[in-house]
Amino acid sequence: xxxxxxxxxVARQIxxxxxxxxxLDEGPISRAQIAKITGLSKQTISEVVxxxxxxxxxxxxxxxxxxLGRSAVTYEIxxxxxxxxxxxxxxxxxxxxxxxxxxxxxxxxxVPTDLRGGLHVVEQIAALARRLAARAGVPxxxxxxxxxxxxxxxxxxxxxxxxxPNIPGVDRIDVAGALRERLGITIxxxxxxxxxxxxxxxxxxxxxxGTFAFIALGTGIGMGIVADxxxxxxxxxxxxxxxxxxIGGDPYDPRGFMLGxxxxxxxxxxxxxxxxxxxxxxxxxxxxxxxxxxxxxxIAAVTIDETARLIAPALIAVQALIxxxxxxxxxxxxxxxxxxxRIRHHLARCGHVPPRLAISRIGNRAALIGAIGAALTxxxxxxxxxxxxxxxLSLPTVGGADGDP
Amino acid sequence: xxxxxxxxxVARQIxxxxxxxxxLDEGPISRAQIAKITGLSKQTISEVVxxxxxxxxxxxxxxxxxxLGRSAVTYEIxxxxxxxxxxxxxxxxxxxxxxxxxxxxxxxxxVPTDLRGGLHVVEQIAALARRLAARAGVPxxxxxxxxxxxxxxxxxxxxxxxxxPNIPGVDRIDVAGALRERLGITIxxxxxxxxxxxxxxxxxxxxxxGTFAFIALGTGIGMGIVADxxxxxxxxxxxxxxxxxxIGGDPYDPRGFMLGxxxxxxxxxxxxxxxxxxxxxxxxxxxxxxxxxxxxxxIAAVTIDETARLIAPALIAVQALIxxxxxxxxxxxxxxxxxxxRIRHHLARCGHVPPRLAISRIGNRAALIGAIGAALTxxxxxxxxxxxxxxxLSLPTVGGADGDP
DNA sequence: CTATCTTTGTAAAGCTCCCTGACGAATGCA
DNA sequence: TGCATTCGTCAGGGAGCTTTACAAAGATAG
Numbered sequence: 001x002x003x004x005x006x007x008x009x010v011a012r013q014i015x016x017x018x019x020x021x022x023x024l025d026e027g028p029i030s031r032a033q034i035a036k037i038t039g040l041s042k043q044t045i046s047e048v049v050x051x052x053x054x055x056x057x058x059x060x061x062x063x064x065x066x067x068l069g070r071s072a073v074t075y076e077i078x079x080x081x082x083x084x085x086x087x088x089x090x091x092x093x094x095x096x097x098x099x100x101x102x103x104x105x106x107x108x109x110x111v112p113t114d115l116r117g118g119l120h121v122v123e124q125i126a127a128l129a130r131r132l133a134a135r136a137g138v139p140x141x142x143x144x145x146x147x148x149x150x151x152x153x154x155x156x157x158x159x160x161x162x163x164x165p166n167i168p169g170v171d172r173i174d175v176a177g178a179l180r181e182r183l184g185i186t187i188x189x190x191x192x193x194x195x196x197x198x199x200x201x202x203x204x205x206x207x208x209x210g211t212f213a214f215i216a217l218g219t220g221i222g223m224g225i226v227a228d229x230x231x232x233x234x235x236x237x238x239x240x241x242x243x244x245x246x247i248g249g250d251p252y253d254p255r256g257f258m259l260g261x262x263x264x265x266x267x268x269x270x271x272x273x274x275x276x277x278x279x280x281x282x283x284x285x286x287x288x289x290x291x292x293x294x295x296x297x298x299i300a301a302v303t304i305d306e307t308a309r310l311i312a313p314a315l316i317a318v319q320a321l322i323x324x325x326x327x328x329x330x331x332x333x334x335x336x337x338x339x340x341x342r343i344r345h346h347l348a349r350c351g352h353v354p355p356r357l358a359i360s361r362i363g364n365r366a367a368l369i370g371a372i373g374a375a376l377t378x379x380x381x382x383x384x385x386x387x388x389x390x391x392x393l394s395l396p397t398v399g400g401a402d403g404d405p
Numbered sequence: 406x407x408x409x410x411x412x413x414x415v416a417r418q419i420x421x422x423x424x425x426x427x428x429l430d431e432g433p434i435s436r437a438q439i440a441k442i443t444g445l446s447k448q449t450i451s452e453v454v455x456x457x458x459x460x461x462x463x464x465x466x467x468x469x470x471x472x473l474g475r476s477a478v479t480y481e482i483x484x485x486x487x488x489x490x491x492x493x494x495x496x497x498x499x500x501x502x503x504x505x506x507x508x509x510x511x512x513x514x515x516v517p518t519d520l521r522g523g524l525h526v527v528e529q530i531a532a533l534a535r536r537l538a539a540r541a542g543v544p545x546x547x548x549x550x551x552x553x554x555x556x557x558x559x560x561x562x563x564x565x566x567x568x569x570p571n572i573p574g575v576d577r578i579d580v581a582g583a584l585r586e587r588l589g590i591t592i593x594x595x596x597x598x599x600x601x602x603x604x605x606x607x608x609x610x611x612x613x614x615g616t617f618a619f620i621a622l623g624t625g626i627g628m629g630i631v632a633d634x635x636x637x638x639x640x641x642x643x644x645x646x647x648x649x650x651x652i653g654g655d656p657y658d659p660r661g662f663m664l665g666x667x668x669x670x671x672x673x674x675x676x677x678x679x680x681x682x683x684x685x686x687x688x689x690x691x692x693x694x695x696x697x698x699x700x701x702x703x704i705a706a707v708t709i710d711e712t713a714r715l716i717a718p719a720l721i722a723v724q725a726l727i728x729x730x731x732x733x734x735x736x737x738x739x740x741x742x743x744x745x746x747r748i749r750h751h752l753a754r755c756g757h758v759p760p761r762l763a764i765s766r767i768g769n770r771a772a773l774i775g776a777i778g779a780a781l782t783x784x785x786x787x788x789x790x791x792x793x794x795x796x797x798l799s800l801p802t803v804g805g806a807d808g809d810p
Numbered sequence: 811c812t813a814t815c816t817t818t819g820t821a822a823a824g825c826t827c828c829c830t831g832a833c834g835a836a837t838g839c840a
Numbered sequence: 841t842g843c844a845t846t847c848g849t850c851a852g853g854g855a856g857c858t859t860t861a862c863a864a865a866g867a868t869a870g
Contacts, residue, residue, distance in 0.1 A: 072846075
C-alpha cells in the first residue's frame, strides 16, 4: 500500500508537475502567468522554472510586449530535451518514427518486415531505430523511451509476446529485453489495436472524448475501448475481443468457435466466402471485391451490403454495453466509405438512437501515433510523475467479504 | 488542470490520509508500526495521530504485549466518529440503513413506498431516516452523508431524477435538495443498478475483482460494469444498457425497439409471453412459472430453458467486450438457481472459454449495501481526501487535433 | 533480582519548500 | 518626464518532515 519513499520531495514534485502541465496546456507563457494559472507564488515559480531550465526541460521563448507594464520573459517546453521511439510491427510492414517531447514526428520510415522472424526482426528494428535517430539529429543519450505495437496477445507487465501471428519466432524470445539491450532504452510492447485506440484518442476522432471505441476491420476484427480516458483491458487483457461477439451467426454453431462468431461472418475470409457463395467471380480478396463494387458488380454490392447488415448490430451491442461517445472504424476494410455508408444505413433501421460513427482520420498510422503517445506518456510520468498516486480510500473490510486490493 | 488552492496543507493531508489508510488496512496498530508501514517518521506519526485523536477520528484500542521491548499503545478508527445513511428507493419498497464509519449496519428497515409519490415520499424518507438514526443511537450531528439508489436515469452531477418509473412525481421535484434540507446532510442520488454493482464490489462476488459485471434480471434487465475498480458510466451515462443488446431476436424488428431487443426476449414480460405461446396455463407471472417448474410443469421447463438459451449469448457478448473476471447475476429472476444452471449449460455449448458466473450473494440488499459503501467513500474522501488529484499528464496538442481535456 | 537488550515514544535541531510583503526594474501612456 | 502597471527577486517567516539523542517500559538471561 503506502510508499516507503521519503515524502520530502513530494511537494516540489507536485510543483514541477503543475508547472509542466501549465506549459503543456497554455503554450509559451511567462513566469508571472504560470503563477496566476497554478496558484503558486511567483517566488516558487521562479525557483521551479530555474530548476527545470537548468536541467534542460524548459527554454526561454521570447518576451511579451504590447501590454501594460514591464515585459516578461516567456518560457516553453524544450522539445529537444528528450525523444521517443514509436514502432508498429506488423506481419508485413514495420513502421517506425522518432518524435520529440512535443510529439512532433522528426523522422519516419516504413519497411517490409524481415520475414525470417525472430532475432532478424530484432536486428532490423534496432538498425532502423539507429538510422531514424541519426536522421532526426537526436544526440546519443537523447532517446528515452520506446513503445512498440504488435498484433497478438502481449503480457502487459513483462512485454512478452505470447501469440504473434505472421511473425515467426518472436514469441520465443524476449523482444523487449533484446531491444533494450541494443538501444539502451526502455522498450514497452503493447497490443497494436490498443495503441491504435490511444492514437485515435490523442490525434484522431477520440480527441476530447472520455469514452469511445475503435474498431479495426481487416483480416480479423478487433476493438479497443477507452473508458473515462483510460484503456479498458479487462480481467485477462481480453476486453474488446469483438470477434467473439455472438452476432452475425448462430452462437451455438461450432464453425464460429475458432475465429469467433462475428469474425467468421464479417472477417475478410467471411466476406470473400459470402461473395463466392452468391456467385461472384471477380476475385477472392476483399480488395478485389471492393474494386468490383466500384465497377458496378451487383453481387459485390449485395455482399458488402449484407456485411454491413451484420456489422450494424455489433455496433449496437457496443453502444448498449459501453455507451461510447463515438465509434471509430479503422483497418483496411473499416475505412472503406462504401461499407461505412451501408453500415450507417442499417444502423438507422435498428431503432433507438444510433451510435455516432466516424472513419479513422489517421488510418493505418493510428498504432504508430499511439505508440508515440504512449511513449511520451511514459516519459512524462517518469520525468515528472508522482511516486504517490493516491486513489480513493479503500472501504473497510466488512462481514465475510475480502478486503479491497 | 492545476488547482488554485494553496499547497501548504497538502503535505499534512497526505500524511493524514496515509495514516488513515494504514489503519483501515491493518486494523488496530501502534504508532511505531504505522511509522514502519507508511515510511513516515515516528515523530510525524505521533503528531498526526494526536491530531486525529483530538478530532475524534481515532481512539486508543489497547496495548501490545508478549513481544520483546516496550509495549505500545495501539490505535483504531473510531467507528462512531461519523455515520452514513444508505437508501434504496424502489417502486414498491423503500429500504434504508444507518451504518458507522466501518460500514457496520446499526439499524435497518424496509417499508412500502408511499404510493402517493412526490413530496410524500420525501417526507417518508426523512421520517424513516430520523427513526433509524434514533434507534442506532446516532448523535444529532453524527450523520454526515447519505446516498440513495433509485431506478431510472439520474443526473450524476445534480442528482436530479429524470425518469422514475413507478414513483409518481419524484422526477418533478429536487429530491436530493429536499432531503438535504430536511436532514441537514448531503444526499447523493445514484442509479440503483450502479449502486448494486458497488455493493457487489464491496461485499459481494466482485470483492477483489478489478473488472466485473453485475446483471440484474427482473421486470427489466440492466447491467452495471466495474472496470479497473471504477464504475463505467459511458458518454451519456448509458453504459450497461444491456436491454438494447441485439440478441435474442431480430435487431431490425421494430417490436424490440421500445424495450430493447434483449429485454423484449428475456424480460419478465417476454418470459410470460413465451410461456403462454407454448400453451402454458399455470399463470401469467414469472414467479408462477417458476412455481410451476418446481411442480414439474414441462412447458415451464421449456420456457425457462429457452430463456436461458437466449441469455447465454448476451453473457458471451459481455465477456467479449468487457472481459470481466466474473459476471454476477442478481434481480428477482437472476437469482433463481433453475435458470442459472440452464444458463451455465448453454454457455458451455458456445465454445470458447465461458465466463465465470455467480449468483449474487447479497441479493436484494445489493443496492442498499452499495449506497452505504458509496456514502462511506464520499465521507472518507471529504474527510481525508486530497484536493489535488493528479492524473496522467496530458499529451501536448499536435497537428489539427483538439487538446486533451 | 539485576543487568542487558529491544522497542516505544518524545524532544530538539535542522532542512526543504512554500508564502508574504517589500522593492527595484522595465514598460506603456499621458 | 512622471506615473501606473507589471515583472521578477530578496528577505523573512511558517509549516511540516527528518534525524539524532534520550528517557521510559517491558522481556529475557543469568
